[in-house]
Amino acid sequence: MRVWLAIAVVLAASCATNPVTGRRELNFMSEAQEIAIANESEPQIKEEMGVYNDPELQRYVSEIGWRMAKMSERPQLPWRFTVVDVPAVNAFAVPGGAVYVTRGILPFLDTEAELAGVIGHEIGHVTARHSAQQYTRQVSGQVGLVALGIFVPAARPFGDLSGQALGVLFLKYGRDDELQADQLGARYESRHGWDPAAIPAFLSTLGRLDEAAGDRRGVPNWLSTHPEPLARVKDIQPTVQELKAAGGSFATNREAFQQRIDGIVYGDNPEQGIARGSTFLHPGLRFRIDFPARWEIANSPQQVVAKAPGADIFMILQLVEQPRGRNIQEIALNSMNRAGFRSVSGERTTISGLDAFVGVYEGQIADLGAGTARAAHIAYDSKVFVVAGLAQNSAFQQADGAFLGSLRSFRSLSAAEAENIRPNRVDFYVVRAGDTWASIAERSGGVITPATLAVMNNAQAGSTPQVGSRIKIVVGG
Numbered sequence: 001m002r003v004w005l006a007i008a009v010v011l012a013a014s015c016a017t018n019p020v021t022g023r024r025e026l027n028f029m030s031e032a033q034e035i036a037i038a039n040e041s042e043p044q045i046k047e048e049m050g051v052y053n054d055p056e057l058q059r060y061v062s063e064i065g066w067r068m069a070k071m072s073e074r075p076q077l078p079w080r081f082t083v084v085d086v087p088a089v090n091a092f093a094v095p096g097g098a099v100y101v102t103r104g105i106l107p108f109l110d111t112e113a114e115l116a117g118v119i120g121h122e123i124g125h126v127t128a129r130h131s132a133q134q135y136t137r138q139v140s141g142q143v144g145l146v147a148l149g150i151f152v153p154a155a156r157p158f159g160d161l162s163g164q165a166l167g168v169l170f171l172k173y174g175r176d177d178e179l180q181a182d183q184l185g186a187r188y189e190s191r192h193g194w195d196p197a198a199i200p201a202f203l204s205t206l207g208r209l210d211e212a213a214g215d216r217r218g219v220p221n222w223l224s225t226h227p228e229p230l231a232r233v234k235d236i237q238p239t240v241q242e243l244k245a246a247g248g249s250f251a252t253n254r255e256a257f258q259q260r261i262d263g264i265v266y267g268d269n270p271e272q273g274i275a276r277g278s279t280f281l282h283p284g285l286r287f288r289i290d291f292p293a294r295w296e297i298a299n300s301p302q303q304v305v306a307k308a309p310g311a312d313i314f315m316i317l318q319l320v321e322q323p324r325g326r327n328i329q330e331i332a333l334n335s336m337n338r339a340g341f342r343s344v345s346g347e348r349t350t351i352s353g354l355d356a357f358v359g360v361y362e363g364q365i366a367d368l369g370a371g372t373a374r375a376a377h378i379a380y381d382s383k384v385f386v387v388a389g390l391a392q393n394s395a396f397q398q399a400d401g402a403f404l405g406s407l408r409s410f411r412s413l414s415a416a417e418a419e420n421i422r423p424n425r426v427d428f429y430v431v432r433a434g435d436t437w438a439s440i441a442e443r444s445g446g447v448i449t450p451a452t453l454a455v456m457n458n459a460q461a462g463s464t465p466q467v468g469s470r471i472k473i474v475v476g477g
């Protein structure tokens with residue numbers, strides 16, 4: 001169990017000048033408060049999402065960001081730019097100058113100019129104080145950050161994120177804010193010689209990207225936080241034309257960008273555990289478990305949550321922090337007690353040869369109210385894992401069979417099995433005569449749909465890939 005520290009923001013209404021528009025406006029947050037939010041949220045975001053382990057790529061992204069931020073209206077902010085290790089296609093900004101890009105968005109960008117456009121857009125949300133205003137609204141609306149207990153799905157992978165921990169950071173902007181951020185991004189990047197036409201280009205790509213395209217892993221995607229991309233393609237055109245008419249030479253640096261993303265992880269990163277169908281494998285912690293068939297699995301560094309299709313029935317797997325007790329039974333009862341659950345029944349047993357305690361408990365489940373849990377505490381590799389099925393009391397009996405089947409499937413992975421679990425990665429391929437998006441997707445391991453592959457390469461799903469062109473593909477691990 002991990003406890004989120006609440007970010008304390010002392011709200012003092014004051015009138016401040018908007019650094020971008022120069023207009024005076026009611027503002028609930030001073031610059032010092034903005035910076036405090038960036039500083040305090042940074043370790044939480046990094047812990048929750050992970051920092052993508054590629055120092056060269058991190059440097060590359062930071063340099064692009066810094067060049068634009070230094071020339072912006074707020075060069076004095078402690079800007080920082082981080083690629084977070086999540087497969088969702090997104091980028092977001094925290095007030096105070098912290099900009100995050102997911103590794104999942106990178107394969108969907110075509111050029112360095114598009115990456116600069118995404119980062120410039122997020123810088124624009126910060127310089128124009130959109131995120132500070134949004135944050136103010138959210139916090140003053142009594143949302144705030146809450147402590148996550150043992151049975152609160154972290155970051156609510158399946159629900160409305162706005163009320164929970166990181167959800168506060170995934171602010172949904174209005175169309176006016178989006179247009180202004182697009183305009184600012186176009187200005188920032190064109191000042192450095194990047195082609196501002198990259199902004200409508202990536203907006204078109206992200207607009208085409210199906211919201212359900214395999215990127216629902218605990219973090220909402222860009223479309224849900226930056227709405228109406230296709231309308232914005234039109235809205236931004238006059239600015240792009242104006243900037244280009246002002247003269248200068250504009251580059252896209254396509255080659256440099258594509259070199260940087262060659263080999264980056266696509267989809268789940270096995271370092272954090274990986275879902276294959278309804279099976280969840282963790283080569284680092286050396287275990288696997290089968291969740292019930294067709295349940296959706298969401299993984300985060302702290303826990304794995306599986307959800308029954310169309311029902312509020314969950315399974316959660318996580319490590320027990322600081323297990324207390326002389327044996328697995330005491331550890332189980334203590335940890336459930338700490339989480340506010342009362343033991344109904346239970347027994348000492350083994351699961352795949354591992355010492356375990358399986359019990360039924362009653363307690364309050366976040367959002368579900370009074371509920372029943374079927375939980376297995378399993379001692380393995382000097383750690384205690386807990387796998388729990390959770391349902392409202394009325395739904396428990398029917399779900400319990402699936403819970404038991406699943407928690408009994410927990411088992412260790414051998415070194416060889418762990419070694420064989422590798423991530424999918426971005427690679428490049430030169431199109432040959434007769435290739436289709438479907439045949440290319442199939443030949444590289446079927447780990448990406450033909451439609452997503454087309455979108456990743458700036459093409460319509462029904463089109464034919466151009467013979468001789470070098471395209472991005474995703475190859476299986």
Ligand SMILES: [Zn+2]
Nearest residue numbers: 173178181226
């Ligand atoms: Zn935006």
